[in-house]
Amino acid sequence: xxxxxxxxxxAVCLLPASGVLAQxxxxxxxxxxxxxxxxxxxxxxxxxxxxMVRPLTKQELEGxxxxxxxxxxxxxxxxxxxxxxVKKTNLAMSAKTEEAAKVSLEExxxxxxxxEAEAKQAEKEIIDAAQKELGVDNxxxxxxxxxxxxxxxxxxxxxxDAPAKSSExxxxxxxxxxxxxxxxxxxxxxxxxxxxxxxxLDSLERKGGEVEDYHKYMVAVSGIEVDTSDVAATWSAVNGxxxxxxxxxxxxxxxxxxxxxxxxxxxxxxxxxxxxxxxxERRLRLSRLAESLISRVIKNVVxxxxxAVALTALxxxxxPIVAAIGATGLVIGLALQGTLSNFASGLMILINRxxxxxxxxxxxxxxxxxxxxxxxxxxxxTFDNQTIHVPNNEIWNNVITNITANPTRRVDLEFGIGxxxxxxxxxxxxxxxxxxxxxVLHDPEPQVVxxxxxxxxxxxVCRPWAKTSDWWPVKTDVTRxxxxxFDEEGISIPYxxxxxxxxxxxxxxxxxxxx
Numbered sequence: 001x002x003x004x005x006x007x008x009x010x011a012v013c014l015l016p017a018s019g020v021l022a023q024x025x026x027x028x029x030x031x032x033x034x035x036x037x038x039x040x041x042x043x044x045x046x047x048x049x050x051x052m053v054r055p056l057t058k059q060e061l062e063g064x065x066x067x068x069x070x071x072x073x074x075x076x077x078x079x080x081x082x083x084x085x086v087k088k089t090n091l092a093m094s095a096k097t098e099e100a101a102k103v104s105l106e107e108x109x110x111x112x113x114x115x116e117a118e119a120k121q122a123e124k125e126i127i128d129a130a131q132k133e134l135g136v137d138n139x140x141x142x143x144x145x146x147x148x149x150x151x152x153x154x155x156x157x158x159x160x161d162a163p164a165k166s167s168e169x170x171x172x173x174x175x176x177x178x179x180x181x182x183x184x185x186x187x188x189x190x191x192x193x194x195x196x197x198x199x200x201l202d203s204l205e206r207k208g209g210e211v212e213d214y215h216k217y218m219v220a221v222s223g224i225e226v227d228t229s230d231v232a233a234t235w236s237a238v239n240g241x242x243x244x245x246x247x248x249x250x251x252x253x254x255x256x257x258x259x260x261x262x263x264x265x266x267x268x269x270x271x272x273x274x275x276x277x278x279x280x281e282r283r284l285r286l287s288r289l290a291e292s293l294i295s296r297v298i299k300n301v302v303x304x305x306x307x308a309v310a311l312t313a314l315x316x317x318x319x320p321i322v323a324a325i326g327a328t329g330l331v332i333g334l335a336l337q338g339t340l341s342n343f344a345s346g347l348m349i350l351i352n353r354x355x356x357x358x359x360x361x362x363x364x365x366x367x368x369x370x371x372x373x374x375x376x377x378x379x380x381x382t383f384d385n386q387t388i389h390v391p392n393n394e395i396w397n398n399v400i401t402n403i404t405a406n407p408t409r410r411v412d413l414e415f416g417i418g419x420x421x422x423x424x425x426x427x428x429x430x431x432x433x434x435x436x437x438x439x440v441l442h443d444p445e446p447q448v449v450x451x452x453x454x455x456x457x458x459x460x461v462c463r464p465w466a467k468t469s470d471w472w473p474v475k476t477d478v479t480r481x482x483x484x485x486f487d488e489e490g491i492s493i494p495y496x497x498x499x500x501x502x503x504x505x506x507x508x509x510x511x512x513x514x515x
Contacts, residue, residue, distance in 0.1 A: 033063075034059060034060050034063040035063065035129050035130070035132075035133040036063050036064045036066070036067035036068075036126070036129070036130055036133075037052075037064075037130045037133050037134050038052050038053065038064050038067075038068075038130070038196075038200070039064070039067045039068060039071065039126045039127060039130050040127060040130035040131055040134060041127075042071055042123065042127070042192075042193065042196070043192065044196065046195060046196060046199055049196055049199050049200075050199055050203075053199060053200055053203040054203065056203070057207070058204065058207045058208055058209050061200060061203055061204040061207060061209060062204065062209060064200045064204075065197065065200050065201060065204055065209075065211070065214060067126050067130075068193065068196055068197040068200055069197060069214060069217070070122060070126060071122075071123060071126060071193050071197075072190065072193045072194060072197055072217075072218070072221070073217075074118070074119035074122050074123060075119065075186060075189055075190045075193055076190060076221040077115050077118070077119060078115050078116060078119050078182075078186050079183060079186045079187060079190060079221075080115075081111050081112050081114075081115035081116070082112065082179050082182040082183045082186060083179075083183060084108070084111055085108035085109075085111060085112050085175070085176075085179040085182075086176055086179045086180060086183070088104045088105065088107050088108035088111075089104070089105065089108055089173075089175045089176035089179060090176070091104040092104035092105050092108075092171075092175075093173060093176070105171065105175055108175065108179070109175075112179070112182075190221070190222070191222070191250075194218055194222055197214070197218065198218070201214055201215070254313055254314050254315060255314070257310075257313035258310045258311075258313045258314050259310075261306060261309055261310040261313055262306065262307065262310050264306070265302065265303060265305075265306025265307070265309070265310070266303070266306075268302060268306070269299045269300075269302040269303050269306070270299070272298055272299060272302055273295045273296070273298065273299040276291075276294065276295045276298050277291055277295050280294065280295070288356050288357040288358070289349075289350070289353075289355070289356050289357050289370065289372075289373050290350045290353070292357065292372060292373075293346075293350065293373055293374060293375070296374075297375075339376060341393045342375070342376045342377065342391050342392040342393045343375045343376065343392075345391075345392035345393045345395065345396035345397070346373065346374070346375040346376065346378075346392040347375070348396050349373070349378075349392060349395065349396055354400045354402060355370050355400065355402045355405070356370065357370055357371070357372065358370060358404075359402055359403075359404050359405060360402075360403040360404040361380075361400065361401065361402050361403065361404075362399075362400075362401040362403065363378075363390065363394075363395045363398065363399070363400045363401065364378075364390040364391070364394035364395045364398060365390075365394070365398075366380050366382070366388050366390055367380075367382070367383075367403075368380035368381050368382040368383065368386075368388065369381045369382075369383075371387070373392075375392070376391070376392065377389045377390060377391050377392060378390050378392060378395055403468075404468050404469075406468060407467065407468060408441065408465055408466065408467055408468060409465070409466065409467075409468045409471045410463055410464070410465050411463070411464050411465070411466055411471060411474050411475045411478070412461075412463055413461070413462040413463070413464075413475065413478060413479065413482075414451070414459055414460070414461050414462070415430065415459070415460045415462065415482055415486075415493070416454065416456070416457030416458065416459050416460075416493055416494065417457060417458050417460065417486070417491050417492065417493060417494070418457065418458070418491075418492040418493075418494045419457075419458060419494075420492075421458070421491045421492055422491070423450050423458050423460065425489065425491070426460055426486070426491050427448050427449070427450065427460060429482065429485045429486065429489060429491070430448045430460060430462050430482055431446070431448045432485075433478055433481040433482050433485060434446045434448065434462060434464045434478060437464070437474065437477060437478060437481070439466050439467070439470040439473060439474050439477070440464045440465070440466055440474060440478075441464070441465040441466055441467070443465075444465050446462070446463060446464040446465065447461070447462070447463040447464075448460065448461070448462050448463075449461055455496070455498075456494050456495070456496045457493070457494050462478065462482075464478065
């Protein structure tokens with residue numbers, strides 16, 4: 001903290017509170033009106049200014065805002081005078097006579113001198129009043145920011161009164177360069193004042209003050225004005241902004257901070273995600289589906305928070321954004337009732353855990369392998385390699401069949417033989433095939449029994465058990481082996497058939513005989 005900062009902060013802390021209370025209790029007279037103190041140094045560091053305005057009351061902040069606003073207004077007038085000087089020099093450079101050029105240059109000089117004198121006098125009065133109020137006269141001014149010593153610029157009057165070897169056009173060109181340099185310098189100073197006024201206005205707004213008019217004026221006078229009809233002025237404005245401490249350097253540094261914060265946030269999010277997965281695997285032992293979802297949600301939350309912090313590095317106020325999100329929350333909730341229903345269903349699925357990643361599930365009219373899940377939908381991978389997204393509401397509100405939830409599974413087979421075939425021999429063949437298959441489990445014991453006498457066949461049920469992962473190979477292998485053995489043993493597998501019987505009668509039995 002520099003000397004000015006120490007003196008100002010100490011003086012503000014030692015201000016008598018009784019005067020403030022008296023001002024709040026009764027209307028202030030002209031003699032006892034609040035006098036701003038933060039303007040003792042127009043280049044005061046912003047972090048120190050934040051400390052100074054925090055304890056001030058609404059009435060005091062209003063006085064501070066008016067003082068900083070006056071500094072901003074004077075700086076804007078100086079910029080306007082400098083820009084007007086550029087216009088006047090353009091007229092001088094295009095004048096047909098030296099007398100007309102000289103008049104334009106004198107007008108530009110007069111406007112500049114008058115505006116600068118008024119602005120410096122107003123700034124001196126504001127600073128002197130703050131010093132007198134704090135009792136710290138003769139405080140050395142800061143060399144940073146807006147009060148940085150002005151660089152020497154060519155004297156317009158000397159140029160206009162130069163010897164004959166320099167033409168009026170050359171004098172006008174030098175004067176124009178001087179005015180353009182002044183515009184860039186004054187714009188930097190104006191930006192610095194705007195930043196400090198914004199600190200005061202933020203504190204005033206939090207304490208119930210009206211700041212809309214101040215903001216409108218700040219928006220109106222801020223920014224860079226480019227005269228596209230004047231190439232030299234345009235290039236000077238752009239070039240001056242790029243190399244300006246409050247312009248290009250500031251934007252570049254803010255952009256670098258923005259990208260750096262995003263990069264750091266991404267790294268932190270990855271670390272948090274991995275740590276969350278490790279904790280859930282080792283400590284909580286949740287399902288893989290829940291672990292994946294929770295870790296991704298936490299990662300996204302970290303990224304959102306980091307992005308919000310990164311926006312502040314770009315000097316973007318995220319408070320209105322957060323307020324707008326809160327205000328529109330109800331409307332969004334009503335518009336997204338179906339999504340909220342899917343969200344609730346997703347939570348119920350996570351809590352009850354009817355399936356996990358990698359399970360084969362029939363739910364929501366889809367059968368496939370569970371790939372992943374979020375709070376809105378669940379992703380299935382079908383056996384023909386299709387990816388299907390099913391809303392969680394469709395899954396939770398219907399029957400869920402987890403085909404691979406258990407380690408073992410029964411294989412249901414049914415074989416039909418002809419009525420003329422030996423069903424006991426057929427049972428024995430099926431039993432031998434099942435018992436000789438290496439993937440069939442012996443516990444529970446396979447069941448082979450004649451089940452039904454159907455219209456066209458005698459049906460024999462075969463129910464072996466296998467590991468869930470071996471269910472499909474057992475089903476297909478047993479079916480093929482039984483068919484092969486039936487063919488070898490001459491046991492038929494009849495087609496569905498229907499017997500049709502025809503009855504005939506002679507004419508003698510149908511027609512009556514004569515008398």
